[in-house]
Amino acid sequence: MKTTKLFAVLLLMASFVSCEQKPEGKPTVYIIGDSTVKNGSGKGDGGLWGWGDYMDQFLDTTQVDIENHALGGTSSRTFQSKGLWEPVKDSLKKGDYVLLQFGHNDSGALNDDSRARGTIKGVGEESEEIDNMLTGEHEVVHSYGWYLRKVIKEAKEKGAIPVVMSPIPRNDWTDGKLSRNDKSYGGWAKQVAEEEGVTFINLNERMVSALNPIGEEKVTGTYFYKRDHTHTSARGALLSASLISEGLAASDNDLKTYLLKDPKTHLPEKKDIFLIGDSTVASNNDTIVGWGVVFEKYFDTTRVRIHNKARGGRSSRTYRGEGLWDEVKDSLNEGDFVLMQFGHNDGGHIDTPKYRGSIRGMGDETQVVDFGNDSTEVVHTYGWYMKKYIEETKAKGATPIVLSMVPRNIWHGDKVERNDDDYAGLAKQAAEEMDAIFVNLNDAVAHKYEAMGKDKVKEYFPKDHTHTNKEGAELNTLTVAEKLKQIRNCNIRDYIYLPEEAKE
Known part of the structure; x- marks a missing residue:
């Protein structure tokens, strides 16, 4: 009898121990770090992504929650001094996880009036007292390792499980190899993790090993961009997350039990940009090149697709009448863009070939054209056609952008002939009446022509005064990209990068 009672007590005690070891409800994976972990709002701001935004593709989110609290511009010091760690710490419960990666911003100045985010290099206990020039507060600044240890210890005190990552590599190459950070922040992160007895994933080394065989030329533009050597593209962030997943799988950390066995990864869905217009936009031949041919040069094609649907010889009337617009309209989805430029052919004959x-005008007046074979057409004003394109684009949830026609190579003295009193002005009026974005391409290109002079501009027009060669198309499309980049109320600007950005 005593033996039976003793056995029952032992079973009860064992059950209590077992319950204490289980997480209190569904565990949460908290992610903290800088912009290489979460860039901007975490939605690909400027085409840049952090790996924290892709961890949900590798973890079973039916069994574990994920919260990405990383913030761009922070260091191991300022993530805490700005009060960002405190709410995460307060939310932690037993069995949660904290994934942390810092280092990219820790090398900054300890004290200045712009960011004041640097930490003392190393993992020691040394400190420096400052009167922070940015915040006006007296502050004791510690080492990089000190701040990491503080997070690790406080997470452990709440029963959470920290996982430390070395910072991802920058896209800096020497002799065909990416630079490692094992002698600085990567090495220090490893040292702290080992001293504190927590899981360390050498993300820097794993990523360098994955990218070196691919080579600088392909890595740049695929996983990173020419304009930014620190932040990854969507593909780069996905790679980082996959390497963290591999590191977890190879570790003895319990988080690996929540890894998906066969993750189905995907990149953000691309938006579509459609160009409609005439031969000054369209793909024609090697001699005559429309600006739409080289348009994608200034766009992040990992996030958008460019469709040049312009067709030579078409007007606002015939592009619609021939069914070319229906093809574009049927392809539109919410969030897409339509750039429309017509006018060069709208001044042609209404009722004779072609x-x-x-x-000419904006009103609702019409003219019936009899083709003499028992068929007729009701012809509308230029403004009517343009407003229809705008209206139907908006109805599909896409954004219409109206451009005035590129100028012809016609000069009056030292001034290029504008079209403000004709189709350029009508295009602007149509956009304004329909509350659409308008880009005065006619005037913007004319200004550039005038700065170059007649002789140089003449080289752009090999055949006539309307159609440019590739060099002229390059100038026109750069002008379009520059004007779009200046638009504040349209996110098409987020997909554009200009030559000066590519050099940074």
């Missing part, structure tokens, strides 16, 4: 002219 039957492409539209009625």
